[in-house]
Amino acid sequence: MPPVTMRVIADHVGYSKNTVSLALRGHRSIPESTRDLIRKAADKLGYRPNAVVSHLIAQLRAGRTAQFQAKLALVNAYRDPKAFRTHATIPAYVQGCERRGLQLGYTFDSFWLHDPKLKAESWIRILRTRGIKGIIIVGLMDHNQLPPHLQDVWATFPTVVTGVRTREPALSFSCVDHHDLLIQAFERALALGYQRPALVVDERIDRLVEGRFSGAMLTAQQGLPAARRVPAFLQIEPARADPKLFPRWLDRHRPDVLLSLYNIVFPWLKAHGLRVPQDIGVIQLEWRESHAEISGMNQHNDAVGEAAVDMVVGQIHRNESGVPDFPRATLIGASWVEGSSVRAQTARPAKRS
DSSP states (O other): OOOOOHHHHHHHHTSOHHHHHHHHTTOTTSOHHHHHHHHHHHHHHTOOOOHHHHHHHHHHHHHSOOOOOEEEEEEEOSSSTTHHHHSSSHHHHHHHHHHHHHHHTEEEEEEETTOTTOOHHHHHHHHHHTTEEEEEEEOOOSOOOOOGGGHHHHHHSOEEEESSOOOSSOOEEEEEOHHHHHHHHHHHHHHTTOSOEEEEOOHHHHHHTTTHHHHHHHHHHTTSOGGGOOOOBOOHHHHHHOTTHHHHHHHHHOOSEEEESOTTHHHHHHHTTOOTTTTOEEEESSOOGGGTTSOEEEOOHHHHHHHHHHHHHHHHHTTOOSSOSSOOEEEEOOEEEOOSSSOOOOSOOOOOO
């Protein structure tokens, strides 16, 4: 039986081949009722896209020199309007976005999410006037909620969030794989010969990533005898105000390596008379070039930014907009960076199942 082509579908439904092509790609220029009719007819007739042709077209497009196509909006969601330049982490996301945008032929206009002068109507008008086709949100570092009064903006433009999963609305997002990152760090600690790894993060940050740090830690600890399972220290912010909290936890549970996000653990350990790495090791869960001497996990936030551009450009090409019924996620793997805050390896790396 010969394959069903767009011409066959067009003859069946009484529309042109071009209309059928646009409808099957979900193009907004075709009325929704017509798109539904053509899609149902295609399904009934057994139409299947030609994967080889689609691949060849993608290869041809990839070989072309990127030219300016359109603009994207890069929205700073951090409370500091200068965070794209001054924050310790956010600029890496921005660099990845800009690098990938340049490769695909897109440029960026930057905005601040908390600009008090811009209401939803103003956002939409400005974005349309500037020819902006999609939005990437960067900098949700202490919460995962978007301003309710800007709901119409996300309903109008393809939008992707970096770093965290948002709620109300739940938008598609890209971020590091926090669960796998913690598992890798834990396994690395065991491979280095440590016996009592402990998680040190603030409870608020753990909630922001939906418990993926603490949940992964509990999973990783299942392979240890109960006596070596150290409870997490989740009181970073309270410990800044009460200097007794952290030492009390250290003395009670006696961890020999900390898996943490914070440089403040170094002065805390020193004040308690512990040397790094002679007495206790430290593995940073977000390694940064500014402290390259510290061992840790590189979250590759620039790759997270690149993935966000790929996602929003895909939405644009598919003519998708509005809050998705089923948000998509792209998770980026982290990698180990050797440093001097842990001791030399004394055991073979554990095999991952």
